[in-house]
Amino acid sequence: MGLFDRFRRRETGGPASSGLTRLPRSHGPSGLRARLEGAMARRRLRGWNPPLENINALVASGGPRLLARARELVVTNGYAANACEAFASNMVGDGIKPSSLIEDAAVRDRVQRRWLAWTDEADADGLTDFYGLQAMVAREMFVAGECFVRMRLRRSEDGLLVPLQLQLLQSEMLPFEKTETAANANRIRCGIEFDAIGRRVAYHFRRRHPGDSTDRGDVIPETVRVPAGDVLHIYRPIDAGQIRGLPHVAPAMVRLFLLDQYDDAELDRKKTAAMFAGFITKTAPEEALIGEAEADLDGAALASLEPGTMQVLLPGEDVKFSSPADVGGGYEAFQYRTLLAVSASLGLPYHLVTGDVRQANYSSLRAELVEFRRRVQQLQHGVLAHQLCRPIWARWMETAVLAGVLDLPGYPAAPGRFRAVQWIPPRWDWVDPLKDIQAQVLAMEAGITSRRKVVEATGYDVEEVDRENVTDARRAADLGLSYRTGPGETQGARATPATRPEVGDGASATDPPTEQE
Template identity: 25%
Template structure:
């Protein structure tokens, strides 16, 4: 072998490809390494997590309602968008035959429902009207994750309908009470007793005051005597989770940061500087105060605009250079608040944080429409979870007690309960984002027969029959006063735009 061959062999050794590293299997997001070691993994079921964390999670959510302006605003937004200023309106759909409405029964049911919904009638404590009760349920569910209502029947209801409601604090549910199922008893998960199919059969309420002596006493109440509702997020979930659970930490820390920055800015504005002596003693200037016990207090130095002070001999001044207000404070807090808003269902950042500085028509329209879709989902949940069972019980007991009267004074008969049960709910709607374009779109939709006036009215939270009643009354009043309500011919939006001759 020549010297050249030996050199080529040496270079071949250096050029050899190293053996391939062992390939990582599985999902990268599931790997446990130095970058993910603080990311706790858990294989617990949702009920196991709730029994440990629910009370603390609910307490912190309630604390934020008291102290955090964004949380309070979010709860107001949820209450307003789901319920609104009035409760969802009952629309009776009783018919004598298909296409032949029973207007007498419809009016009687709607009027009786409205009378039952007055304060002091529908709720036993007298603090809520029906609209107020709906608002309290929505607010409590958003804040606590769940709401609890106990129906009252017969004489206990305290009204002629024989049916009323009592709003309870979900703290009464014994979260601490848990047991596994065996051959003789059902399982209990965070105070909710369930059968083998997972259906609640009873609720366990903490009795007495929440003290060390009584905190472990609970009373069992059958499930058919309780309305306990929440929006489940996972299968086999027995208790509700606060709607803002994913944003609680962001909301708390951004609030604490904003408060600290505000305090730092105020401190920097209040303190102009310090007098410094060689031995650290206080300077002999200003006003010396004396405490109540006669001890010498701190020296107070006042400052006024346009004054000059004389520094005592041997003393120096150190000025305060506060970092706040800081130019990056606003952008940083805005990003934190955007993240917070993303964790609150149905909340749009501009509305939640009252920040419309950088929005334009397109962006605010997209944000509003997306938020409204979320609120419509929760309106549908509210109707199924609360309105339907409450109306069914109210109608049954009202018919039993003869409380729904026709115009002639006759009571609707209980034998036709199935007929009288036909109904729908009209939730609040929203005004058009761009009225001119939306009106044109609605007009074209009606012309093409791809929508209806009733549907358009429902989207705005109105009833087409009420609109027709208003129009009829308005036209009759106009005729009485001799006013012509004929719609004038349309004029172009831009007066300069005139039709050009052909």
């Protein structure tokens, strides 16, 4: 028996063992060491010594530089700019819209109409509506990782339907370096003031953007304290206890920057090589070729040729044409793999970042869109709807009631009954509309889902769609128009049966439909 055989028998247990039942390797000390291999200091991992720092410390120290680089990258890099727009358009689209859950239909309709009218006046700068502000917030989340929304009450003489407007503030307006103890003994961390039990009580904003040289003036103090009840901090918390946001583009910033430099260098190399068509070697430098110009200050002469020129060379003269090196067959594969890693870092499908769908098909597009939409829905409901839409809806309703715009009896006693709302994200465009709609129709007919859920998946309120259907049907009947289908009907073998005769017309409500029906 060899040495290795004896070692193997000792390790696994053999005739020389004590007869005790041994645990599997995965449950013994060896298995534990294997699971903790990342904590060992062996040769391969000897140089891997990351600092044990909290995410807030990292953000406070590197936040300003990371933010500046992210903004420049989105402006100058085409892939980053395209990814930013794809992120915002899929996150918000034409808006995450409310559907009030008030039981009284008349009150619910009145609230929805007042809200729709107010959305046009929501922007304090007057540049867009409430849903346009949502898109701006989504872009800021991609670039800066966070955005601040200040809810500002207005005077009655301002002429607004509801005296409330929203002001968007960029991340730079809240200084990362402002970490101190306030006069009231509260702690200020990265510009956010916390009380003794860790609640946010105020934000210390700069009065002017630090990078805006067009807005000058000597204002003291530099920052102004704004109560936390008037400010919404929109960001995605990655770690527990995180107080400031990180740019969504951060994991892909280095690759995008280096890839951009590589592409620029490759373009300059090809451009320089293309400037030289050929090189001429002469035995008698004093004799000029056809088309040769006078030498420049460095003694170099250039010769240009016209179409159809036939040049006779003297003995010993030679012409060598330039043959610049190509980028090689691996250039496109390298670009693809790099951009694939960039897309994975951003959490976006490859074709949305690059616009390249050459290697895509129906199955691959649908597979990656399903996963991407799960991530987007998580951000829609957990961040935008919860941190932005929900508190704005509550503040808007409270302001509208106090201003007399909404008459809601019983609101002061039970405001939660009137604030109940469901936020409907934008609809998803289908890869194969026919198959998806057929699947939804079958699901409704089988009772697996409701028509409300199906309609809301398209980004619309089911009650609004019903009102439009009633209006369209009444108008078509008044004009004597007839279409192939009406609202609520489907085509084919699973068509909805026609309406049965009323009991008063000589038929029973339980009678089966006639052949004509």
